[in-house]
Amino acid sequence: MPTTAPAPLRPGDQVAIVCPARKASHEELAAAVATLESWGLRVVLGASTNIAHHQFGGDDEVRRQDFQQQLDNPDIRAILCARGGYGTPRIIDGLDFSRFAQDPKWIVGFSDITTLHCHLLKLGHQSIHGVMPLLFHQEGGEESVESLRKALFGEELRYTLSAHPLNQLGTAIGELVGGNLSLLQTLTGTASDVSTAGRILFLEDIDEYLYAIDRMMLHLDRTGKLRHLAGLLVGHFTNPQDNAVPYGQTPNEIIQHYAGKYGFPVAHGFPIGHEPQNIALIVGRQARLTVDEAGARLEYL
The missing domain is CATH 3.40.50.10740 (Murein tetrapeptidase LD-carboxypeptidase, N-terminal domain)
Structure with a gap:
């Protein structure tokens, strides 16, 4: 609907x-x-x-x-x-x-x-x-x-990104859903929990420990929220924290570990989150995500 x-x-x-x-x-x-x-x-x-x-x-x-x-x-x-x-x-x-x-x-x-x-x-x-x-x-x-x-004000919005080595190529069409990773986990199982199936998920966060980012991505995966995605936008993961013994992966590498299990397109480096570059996304609006060798493009349909 x-x-x-x-x-x-x-x-x-x-x-x-x-x-x-x-x-x-x-x-x-x-x-x-x-x-x-x-x-x-x-x-x-x-x-x-x-x-x-x-x-x-x-x-x-x-x-x-x-x-x-x-x-x-x-x-x-x-x-x-x-x-x-x-x-x-x-x-x-x-x-x-x-x-x-x-x-x-x-x-x-x-x-x-x-x-x-x-x-x-x-x-x-x-x-x-x-x-x-x-x-x-x-x-x-x-x-x-x-x-x-x-x-x-209802003016046209479209975004173009340069290529990222962790990108997963392809084209996706679906409604945008997502936001802060830790909040998405908090909302799981509540009256505010939302379906991600057939949608383009976007993620961002701040000040999270690397192991916690992995734990939250594992949680999304185990609850089925990655399996049926149309596509994924990976935003800023600002100021990630680590333990005395390094976790050994960046936030983007952690996320790609889980996204890589599936065939949907993934665009890393999307300018959303807790940094000055935080462009507006219309949650729930149908969009097309295109990820190719040149980079990524997002446009509303």
Whole structure:
């Protein structure tokens, strides 16, 4: 069953910034607000911004109520998660998407926001895996922010990558699914667990031990989430950790060890994740991945 895409944004539309996970102050968000306003958007800062409950943007109920309010408000046409960190899985089961389903809007974020992307895809809705307001103005991130603007406003997006020695050649067509590897493992067996069969999976992570990356990839494989993939995009695995006795493989080599068991195309070095190059991907949208000797190309159908 095809997924539902929210309407593209138009100048004058109202968008909300919320903190479903870690806290973010209005001062930290000011530059992103200015950027969104320069796109012709009106920005609302939710009740979960500029407050703190330990690491979180308010306690679970504050964050849940704020997100619910933005979901239910018909004037809000997109919800941008200020940052990731941790916290979204703590509130996801308390959110009601029934009004949202009648009038879907874009939900944007990555990392811990993988929770929302998977939950929405399970419900049949598209969303945007992309840079978050707290990171709008990091050095070298201009292309990431521009790709998010294009995704929000319904402009054409296509990506071309140079060749990578670990790539697996071929062509795949399928809906995009994925995000943060550790969150995908966390969601397994929950109400937010999503099928990967016939889809193009994308993966990224940060600060994970190499053995843990192997353990999580093994988990994906044993639960059948690799076997029936159409294709795989391998993003940034930033700042990987190792033990005193080296693990002996890079994150890309670990992932390819599992992907190599199957025949689907694999594109390594895809610019998504916890680095300035974090281009927007539309989760749930049908795409074509082509991987050949020249490199890799991703385009929406």
